[in-house]
Amino acid sequence: MRKTAVFKSVLSDDDSLDRACKSIPEEACRHSARNYKANLMNGAASKLAEQTAGPNLVIPWLLQAIGAPLWILGFAMPLKQTFSLLPQMITAGYIRTLSIRKTVWTVSGFIQALCLLLMIPSAMYFTPAKAGVSVLFLLIVFSTASGAASVAFQDVLGKTVDKGQRGRLLSARAFAGGILTIAAGLVISRLKGGSLTTLYMLLVFGAVLWIISSLFFQSIKEYPGSVKGGRNAVKETAAGFALFRKYKGFRQYMYARIMLNIIEIAVPFYAFYASELLGTSKAGLGLFMTAIGVSQVISSPFWGRAADETSRTVMIQSAVISVAAAAVAVVCYFLTSQLAVYAGLLASFVLIGLAEAGVRLGRKTYLVDATPAENKATFTAFSNSMVGVITLFAGLLGFLAEKTGAAGIIAVIGAISILAVFAAALMPEADDMLKE
Template identity: 55%
Template sequence: MIKALKKNLLGVLSGDDNLDRACSSIPAEACKEVSWNLRANVCNGAASKLAEQIAGPNLILPWLFQILGAPVWMFGFLLPIKQSFSLLPQMVVAGQIRRLAVRKWVWVGSGLVQMLCLLLMIPAALWFSPTAAGISLLLLLVVFSSASGTASVAFQDVLGKTVGKGHRGKLLAQRAFIGGILTTLAGFMLNRVQGDAQGLTPVLYLLFFAALLWALAALCFGLIRETPGAVSGGRNAIAEAREGIGFYRQYPGFRRFLTARGLLLTVELATPFFVLHAGQQLQLKVQDVGMLVVAVGFSQLISSPFWGKMADSTSRQVMLRSVQIAAAATFLALLLTIIPFYPLRYAAYLLVFVLIGLAESGVRLGRKTYLVDAVPQDERATYTAFSNSTIGLLAVASGLAGLVAQWFGPTWMLVCLLLLMLVAIRACRLMPEAETMLDSTE
């Protein structure tokens, strides 16, 4: 395992010859820049992945909300806001991005906006009342997520232009792998902080450091040598929606992908409820939160060697295995409610976070690789924007899950998630492989 991880890391950082020849399905003039672009892309991914983990809505922001004393219902809107406002604006920006010959600067600008949002969260947490601070943070998260969604469309397009098919999953895995190393190190550093979980200062330092990481990520993405592409075919949001609906009606495989991806939201939106449940079952200190960060970082490390390789051969299986792991993690968390021995419960909950982090990484990598491999390059932005906007609508509705947690408690919320994960497993089994998604028409 260690040798495999070392080989994967050095392969990207040194410009492994196999990766240098990863020119399938990209412009011929881009082939000579593959090695450089892989390094710049990995640098971007390492910084952005670490920033997402140390100041993201899945773990650290729920902890911040607990410290501030924000209402419980707000927890349920953290990841739905992140998901929906990352996805819904994409229908608007996809057509505009088409008009740009070089699209990397869209990601760069979006990264700087995300940096600014994190910096503004610091005075909001310091100066406002609990409810006002919570609302302010949610509003900043709306802007942050909209910038993230814009960057996502640009990233998919730049990835398709600069990295050949068959190597994209490996690249995404390498980004997660190095991000996992840095996240694990950050978690161990946080674990050395003394005090209880109500200390605000460590969280504010995390927000500031994450803002710097977004600036670094923007710099790295700006270093990608992108070949100018076609600027024709740009459409407005209505035209994009009409085109996307046409694809949805025409291809049953695309419909099955969207159904499965919608159900996979149960994996991507679950972490804040695990944080709430862990807080209910354990008396968390700062060191304990640091160990949860370590668990998530470790999950990225162990996921990278096989998720990336599996995604390049069958991204559908990546999504299927990921939701199966998430269901197992949820079932384990529910079992912990009947375990009286605290050390065992604590250790088992660290395993829960490793598993849910592993599942979340797999879902993200699998769905990204699936869509990039399944659709033609000239329509990639439209497919991405339509699918993301559709899932964004579902994510908005999922914000009501916070009310379930407030009324019935985190345990019943996990029960609901587990049932939906079982349905998601079935949906992934019915989904075609990426290469055959567009083979059947109606």
């Protein structure tokens, strides 16, 4: 009975112990339950969109299917991560001038939908190299919009959902998205017809999901906030560096975040590795997508509550799981039975999905809980932008794959994950990050 109550509270925010809001205004507290549900539905749709038409699995699969050069595949996820993070110093300064900030997320969602739709004619009518470059360009626009949405999301989350419930909400979003991703993966694994046709269908489906998620986010009841302190990109960057120098805890968070970022861009490289060992097929795409969905469902019930207690520990545990994922994947290289290889790869996808979900939820909850409302956008944008600059170098992994194969990349991911374990362990707890 207790487990049922906990499960229900994760999805609905129905927890009598959390009725009194501690960190949001009383007027926002009155709409807390409604905002929780709208945010949850937005997350379910956007999480499914990320898996069914995202840069972590489906877009690299599309690039492989059209015969794009390997270096283009290697840059897909790093470019996505870089351009979703780097421009945030510009967007954060602008967002600070808006009293209502949910519209930024809404417009960004529509832009992402349009980019996915434009990838279809690019893949259909251009040569493989030109199509690959076109898809990368659209991915850059897609990611820039995603970055603006990320800053707005953190700010709206801090204004509309009380501290102590945010990790639970983020986990509920991942849980709902995971359930839908499992269903979508199973359907895709049984689809008949050409793989390109299947991929085009997924892009259309993803675009529709981004539109739906935008409408849900727009329905959140957000009260006007302060518009003081709006800065241009140069002043915003200077303010970010000032915070970086001032707080040792923030610097330690940044060092850990840089190491942990390899986990967030790892899935496409696992997909490359799987295609090397098994060959590209739409059945494989569907089953690996299902594995990612399973990992989200498995992790969501405990990642959220764990992050509300100590998001630092969530980040440490996620890095350990990433090390295990790399170890399992490397073992697959030496197996002779294709069935054993398939089972091992599915296990590694579940593990890396668990690690990715934990890193994302842990770092977001950590920074939202650690930072004051007046500087939340600056902390978020600065940390994301700095990580974005460094992530661009991860595109070189595509050239590494041409020399060593995808197995070499998996080994590198595992090694960096080991460093991430130690970096996260050196961080203070979120409540202590801003102690000078």
